[in-house]
Amino acid sequence: MRVNVTVNGSAEAVDDVWEGESLLCLLRERMGLPGSKNACEQGECGSCTVYLDGVPVCACLVAAGQAEGREVVTVEGLAAGSPGEERLDPVQRAFVAAGAVQCGFCTPGLIVQSHDLLTRNPAPADAEIREALAGNLCRCTGYEKILDAVRLAAKRKATT
């Protein structure tokens, strides 16, 4: 089937989509956007977190057909313009600065989820950060640096 979906601001028509396919598969395999990661395929790990109509969701649990006519923003879409660190979103820059990346696999999902948190709550308490990121697993267990990154992004946002 064909799925019409706006991804990172660009209206796309994607053909030959299998009816049981996930939005994650559509993004990665058919659109060449591998930022959202495929790990658990059951919503446990948060590595595939994307915005769907402005709400963070696990792309692995959205049927591709459910994205018809909707807007998706992936981790790639958070960085405006051409690649390069200067173009990165402040949350992405904070993850780099804080060293909140070990193997990097969980990073895209954590960045999208953190981005949403800071949009809704610019100055979250630690408990709020932990709650917001409760559905994102880091199997390197690098959580302290991840929390540092979110705190840093919030601090930088407050001072700019």
Place this chain on the structure above:
Amino acid sequence: MDFLRPPTWQDALAAKAQRPGARPVQGGTDVMVEINFGVDRPDALLDLSGIPALAEWDRADGRLRVGAGVPYARLITELGGRLPGLAQASRTVGSPQIRNRGTVGGNLGAASPAGDAHPPLLAGDAVIEAESAARGVRMIPVIEFFTGVKKNALRPDELIRAFWTAPASGPQYFSKIGTRNAMVIAVCSFALALHPGERRVGTGIGSAAPTPRRATEAETFLSRELDWDGRRPLGDAAVRRFGELVRDAASPIDDVRGTGGYRRHALAVMARRTLTWAWDDHRAEAPGRRAS
């Protein structure tokens, strides 16, 4: 596999009548897991997420009618004050991403004995509004809705339109056992609702029997035992007896999440705790723990 996207509720009912084997999908948090893992290959997916009316709630006859497509996240923020027990249960569902997508309608459709929404729906005497193109609306009391492990009372041509429940008239609490605070399928869970106007207690047990169920003897005992008007403190013996009756209402199995014995023990503990919290609230005439 076909992918059906009915634009309206009437179209959805027509599609379900024509294709009874079509699998309804709303947030996808259950259905997509089964498809991703090859557990389920329905001959059609019936996507209900494009029907705006399902994502609405309103008031009618003093009760709340909550559309099957209202996600947990909105239930917490928009209805947390009126349905505190269900909101507490909703906060324990999955993670923020899952709560943004998952719905009570989907929970009812899946009818898992461990579904988090079920105990508070039982404690609050919810009624499920089912509908088919052929026979129209059928109101199913939640107590009659769960018919077996992952089985419910829906007929093949029916869809869940909404659930109905009264706004809380007294304290409500939900308690759940799991290995961590997020992404946990209940080892067991318990919901309690006090209905002071009717001098009645509602309960719901989760994940400790083939279906979610009420602890009816415990309800009867406590309804009589509580000093509704005088609001005297509860005696230890009554609290303990309530816990025992809740425990004895369960028939849990041993599985990967816990043993039957542990579940029975934990249910008694949760029953005593939620009762203590609820009765303290009633005595203080506080509105319950309704943080949202």
